[in-house]
Amino acid sequence: xxxxxxxxxxxxxxxxxxxxxxxxxxxxxxxxxxxxxxxxxxxxxxxxxxxxxxxxxxxxxxxxxxxxxxxxxxxxxxxxxxxxxxxxxxxxxxxxxxxxxxxxxxxxxxxxxxxxxxxxxxxxxxxxxxxxxxxxxxxxxxxxxxxxxxxxxxxxxxxxxxxxxxxxxxxxxxxxxxxxxxxxxxxxxxxxxxxxxxxxxxxxxxxxxxxxxxxxxxxxxxxxxxxxxxxxxxxxxxxxxxxxxxxxxxxxxxxxxxxxxxxxxxxxxxxxxxxxxxxxxxxxxxxxxxxxxxxxxxxxxxxxxxxxxxxxxxxxxxxxxxxxxxxxxxxxxxxxxxxxxxxxxxxxxxxxxxxxxxxxxxxxxxxxxxxxxxxxxxxxxxxxxxxxxxxxxxxxxxxxxxxxxxxxxxxxxxxxxxxxxxxxxxxxxxxxxxxxxxxxxxxxxxxxxxxxxxxxxxxxxxxxxxxxxxxxxxxxxxxxxxxxxxxxxxxxxxxxxxxxxxxxxxxxxxxxxxxxxxxxxxxxxxxxxxxxxxxxxxxxxxxxxxxxxxxxxxxxxxxxxxxxxxxxxxxxxxxxxxxxxxxxxxxxxxxxxxxxxxxxxxxxxxxxxxxxxxxxxxxxxxxxxxxxxxxxxxxxxxxxxxxxxxxxxxxxxxxxxxxxxxxxxxxxxxxxxxxxxxxxxxxxxxxxxxxxxxxxxxxxxxxxxxxxxxxxxxxxx
Amino acid sequence: xxxxxxxxxxxxxxxxxxxxxxxxxxxxxxxxxxxxxxxxxxxxxxxxxxxxxxxxxxxxxxxxxxxxxxxxxxxxxxxxxxxxxxxxxxxxxxxxxxxxxxxxxxxxxxxxxxxxxxxxxxxxxxxxxxxxxxxxxxxxxxxxxxxxxxxxxxxxxxxxxxxxxxxxxxxxxxxxxxxxxxxxxxxxxxxxxxxxxxxxxxxxxxxxxxxxxxxxxxxxxxxxxxxxxxxxxxxxxxxxxxxxxxxxxxxxxxxxxx
Numbered sequence: 001x002x003x004x005x006x007x008x009x010x011x012x013x014x015x016x017x018x019x020x021x022x023x024x025x026x027x028x029x030x031x032x033x034x035x036x037x038x039x040x041x042x043x044x045x046x047x048x049x050x051x052x053x054x055x056x057x058x059x060x061x062x063x064x065x066x067x068x069x070x071x072x073x074x075x076x077x078x079x080x081x082x083x084x085x086x087x088x089x090x091x092x093x094x095x096x097x098x099x100x101x102x103x104x105x106x107x108x109x110x111x112x113x114x115x116x117x118x119x120x121x122x123x124x125x126x127x128x129x130x131x132x133x134x135x136x137x138x139x140x141x142x143x144x145x146x147x148x149x150x151x152x153x154x155x156x157x158x159x160x161x162x163x164x165x166x167x168x169x170x171x172x173x174x175x176x177x178x179x180x181x182x183x184x185x186x187x188x189x190x191x192x193x194x195x196x197x198x199x200x201x202x203x204x205x206x207x208x209x210x211x212x213x214x215x216x217x218x219x220x221x222x223x224x225x226x227x228x229x230x231x232x233x234x235x236x237x238x239x240x241x242x243x244x245x246x247x248x249x250x251x252x253x254x255x256x257x258x259x260x261x262x263x264x265x266x267x268x269x270x271x272x273x274x275x276x277x278x279x280x281x282x283x284x285x286x287x288x289x290x291x292x293x294x295x296x297x298x299x300x301x302x303x304x305x306x307x308x309x310x311x312x313x314x315x316x317x318x319x320x321x322x323x324x325x326x327x328x329x330x331x332x333x334x335x336x337x338x339x340x341x342x343x344x345x346x347x348x349x350x351x352x353x354x355x356x357x358x359x360x361x362x363x364x365x366x367x368x369x370x371x372x373x374x375x376x377x378x379x380x381x382x383x384x385x386x387x388x389x390x391x392x393x394x395x396x397x398x399x400x401x402x403x404x405x406x407x408x409x410x411x412x413x414x415x416x417x418x419x420x421x422x423x424x425x426x427x428x429x430x431x432x433x434x435x436x437x438x439x440x441x442x443x444x445x446x447x448x449x450x451x452x453x454x455x456x457x458x459x460x461x462x463x464x465x466x467x468x469x470x471x472x473x474x475x476x477x478x479x480x481x482x483x484x485x486x487x488x489x490x491x492x493x494x495x496x497x498x499x500x501x502x503x504x505x506x507x508x509x510x511x512x513x514x515x516x517x518x519x520x521x522x523x524x525x526x527x528x529x530x531x532x533x534x535x536x537x538x539x540x541x542x543x544x545x546x547x548x549x550x551x552x553x554x555x556x557x558x559x560x561x562x563x564x565x566x567x568x569x570x571x572x573x574x575x576x577x578x579x580x581x582x583x584x585x586x587x588x589x590x591x592x593x594x595x596x597x598x599x600x601x602x603x604x605x606x607x608x609x610x611x612x613x614x615x616x617x618x619x620x621x622x623x624x625x626x627x628x629x630x631x632x633x634x635x636x637x638x639x640x641x642x643x644x645x646x647x648x649x650x651x652x653x654x655x656x657x658x659x660x661x662x663x664x665x666x667x668x669x670x671x672x673x674x675x676x677x678x679x680x681x682x683x684x685x686x687x688x689x690x691x692x693x694x695x696x697x698x699x700x701x702x703x704x705x706x707x708x709x710x711x712x713x714x715x716x717x
Numbered sequence: 718x719x720x721x722x723x724x725x726x727x728x729x730x731x732x733x734x735x736x737x738x739x740x741x742x743x744x745x746x747x748x749x750x751x752x753x754x755x756x757x758x759x760x761x762x763x764x765x766x767x768x769x770x771x772x773x774x775x776x777x778x779x780x781x782x783x784x785x786x787x788x789x790x791x792x793x794x795x796x797x798x799x800x801x802x803x804x805x806x807x808x809x810x811x812x813x814x815x816x817x818x819x820x821x822x823x824x825x826x827x828x829x830x831x832x833x834x835x836x837x838x839x840x841x842x843x844x845x846x847x848x849x850x851x852x853x854x855x856x857x858x859x860x861x862x863x864x865x866x867x868x869x870x871x872x873x874x875x876x877x878x879x880x881x882x883x884x885x886x887x888x889x890x891x892x893x894x895x896x897x898x899x900x901x902x903x904x905x906x907x908x909x910x911x912x913x914x915x916x917x918x919x920x921x922x923x924x925x926x927x928x929x930x931x932x933x934x935x936x937x938x939x940x941x942x943x944x945x946x947x948x949x950x951x952x953x954x955x956x957x958x959x960x961x962x963x964x965x966x967x968x969x970x971x972x973x974x975x
Contacts, residue, residue: 301857301858302855302856302857349856349862352851354853354854355855409851691780693780694781
């Protein structure tokens with residue numbers, strides 16, 4: 001009932017906005033734009049460098065830059081490591097490309113997701129493709145694609161001897177005393193450009209709406225990147241390299257914290273335009289050393305080190321062949337992504353003990369290699385119709401070495417880790433998956449103020465290494481594995497099948513028919529049927545389930561289906577030279593997901609909408625924002641997902657730009673509301689339980705941040 | 718094997734004249750400690766002589782996830798409050814310590830009303846356990862190894878990795894349709910070593926002479942018994958040599974009486 005009232009209210013709000021809009025203004029406030037340019041007719045949302053810069057003072061987490069995108073939601077992790085979810089499909093179901101590099105989380109708790117590998121300050125654009133992704137941007141994903149690109153290299157003009165540009169910015173946020181800054185400097189002539197970007201952010205634990213400090217929410221993050229670019233006519237060659245150092249990051253919904261994460265990356269990118277078309281190619285290599293343990297907030301006397309070394313490497317090559325009459329474009333390409341994870345937990349004792357005398361090996365140089373080829377054809381059929389059809393084949397090859405327990409103990413009563421490892425090692429670990437993706441998009445543009453797009457995509461995702469190979473069914477190792485923020489313990493399943501999603505989506509995009517372009521609305525209902533959705537079941541071969549609300553679970557395939565709708569709308573309200581322009585925009589999302597056996601899917605974002613009232617006068621921009629999130633009561637039983645109440649947050653922001661200087665100021669959660677974000681997860685950031693049975697009962701969700709005042713400045717030259 | 722020469726002819730007469738014809742009953746015990754760990758055990762108890770024997774079972778160290786056998790009853794005494802306290806260990810040794818540990822031993826201690834064990838505990842402070850096995854031993858940041866435990870006299874009472882349930886309970890029930898482990902062992906001995914223990918007797922022929930629970934075999938002129946003092950099995954041969962043939966637990970296991 002409450003949901004219906006809110007939907008009606010939202011509709012009324014849109015209608016009222018329309019009724020009282022009596023003057024023509026331009027929509028130049030910072031909104032997530034929908035367009036279909038870069039990836040053909042595929043619906044996409046994108047943020048440009050200016051949009052991103054405007055949020056730098058407000059957020060440190062790169063993923064959170066997308067929080068104004070319809071259909072996007074986030075599972076809270078660490079302060080800079082939340083996991084993006086597209087239309088209810090999360091984590092590794094989302095393909096994330098950072099500067100063309102596909103990077104997977106190597107940590108068994110997914111503390112180093114792809115979007116955490118890049119600081120928001122160095123990003124030039126972020127593009128989100130939901131559901132019906134072109135095959136050229138797909139592969140090994142069923143939710144969609146997030147493409148992150150650094151700022152495009154800027155070269156000197158012909159009349160300039162050289163170009164020296166860059167920016168310096170800094171921010172402070174009151175809640176958690178978060179501070180940070182970044183610097184970017186580049187020097188270029190017409191042919192060569194050398195650029196450096198560096199960023200530092202850190203925060204103490206934040207406070208909730210009642211003023212309580214929430215443990216294990218602090219973090220520190222440092223990023224450095226260099227770019228050397230060459231431009232010859234229509235050819236661009238780039239060498240990128242960088243390093244990230246995260247000395248610590250608390251994870252309030254995980255059993256552990258990140259105590260060190262060091263990664264380096266390098267990639268070479270070539271883009272060339274020829275008379276017959278263009279070529280885009282990239283080679284990349286990424287290497288991460290990741291360590292987990294308990295940070296001080298958990299008051300742990302017993303150390304629990306867990307180390308992960310990983311590599312990602314690969315290439316992507318795409319050739320685009322436009323027809324002579326420019327009516328159609330043909331794309332072909334190939335991609336390889338190799339990754340290796342060595343996940344070992346060092347012994348903490350040289351004598352027979354729970355964690356000794358040997359190292360525990362969870363994933364022994366586990367390998368996941370994927371090779372893919374694709375072909376895609378896009379065509380205009382007159383002025384009103386466009387189509388795009390694509391096919392893709394991927395082969396994913398996975399394997400891992402032998403497992404090892406902490407010791408060689410055996411027991412008359414239970415199957416010890418040693419015995420489990422022996423059994424695991426006697427099996428063939430190699431698993432290969434062949435997948436065929438297809439996407440079909442049809443767009444109808446009957447007039448210049450509306451277009452309608454229908455799409456179908458068959459998309460596949462092979463199980464991840466973390467879903468296949470964690471082998472121990474003993475309480476302690478299972479407790480330490482789990483990237484869902486639910487506090488449960490997990491074991492893999494080597495016989496998982498790959499997920500196959502059938503995504504259907506329709507998008508109606510309607511603009512004010514008048515030439516003034518006063519308003520725009522986009523409605524996108526969607527439906528997905530996922531065969532062999534990789535979820536979890538109660539582990540029947542594990543030790544007894546504790547009675548405190550946490551469970552030992554095993555990965556399992558289930559068929560599932562999801563449906564929902566995304567709505568975005570914006571409208572100009574008023575404009576005058578004296579008072580400036582006033583506009584409003586709204587983003588609404590709703591998604592539901594169920595398994596065919598009746599249980600709900602985990603972490604489905606309840607109905608939510610964001611409404612913004614914006615003002616701009618010359619170089620001064622302001623916005624008032626209301627964010628409503630409905631209660632979450634469609635929860636998953638098998639994980640004992642906790643319900644959350646509905647809430648409304650109010651935010652305020654303003655920004656003034658004066659020549660080279662931009663100053664940002666804002667207040668998040670103005671009313672200091674105590675709230676629980678639906679997808680935050682269970683709060684266990686004050687615990688150091690080694691097993692689920694030794695955990696406090698599961699009763700609390702992670703509470704959201706209380707009021708935070710932020711200020712930032714950016715100097716651009 | 719210990720041997721003790723007994724003043725031969727007098728002993729059978731003495732024993733038979735001074736023994737009680739009472740047989741111990743079999744009981745099951747379950748103790749849940751503060752950290753959620755549970756001791757599941759069995760024992761034989763004779764309310765007449767107030768003797769407990771053959772306490773054994775296993776500790777389900779729920780907090781750590783390991784399960785450790787408890788085999789050797791090495792201590793039993795009256796608690797001064799009308800109850801009996803008994804302890805059994807994983808190793809055939811009472812040596813055990815935490816922070817630091819000294820070995821991989823484990824033990825559990827139970828307590829119950831001496832008149833009737835099913836009446837429950839008479840002194841809760843006697844209920845304790847310690848698990849220093851490989852599955853439970855945790856080295857701290859200084860390299861000191863800690864056991865999992867619940868020790869009422871210790872500070873803190875339990876190791877903080879526990880479940881913090883703060884429930885301490887003990888339940889003792891009769892093991893229905895079960896003869897005592899001691900009688901099970903005697904029956905097994907009669908069947909498998911008839912040349913030593915003849916004629917075959919029944920439970921009703923068992924006798925108690927504290928600390929022994931035994932049977933006398935007239936044809937072979939031998940005694941077979943278990944001492945409640947050390948829970949070892951004793952054999953008194955026709956030539957009156959008393960032999961300690963080892964811990965009862967190991968014989969019970971061999972006789973499939975465990």
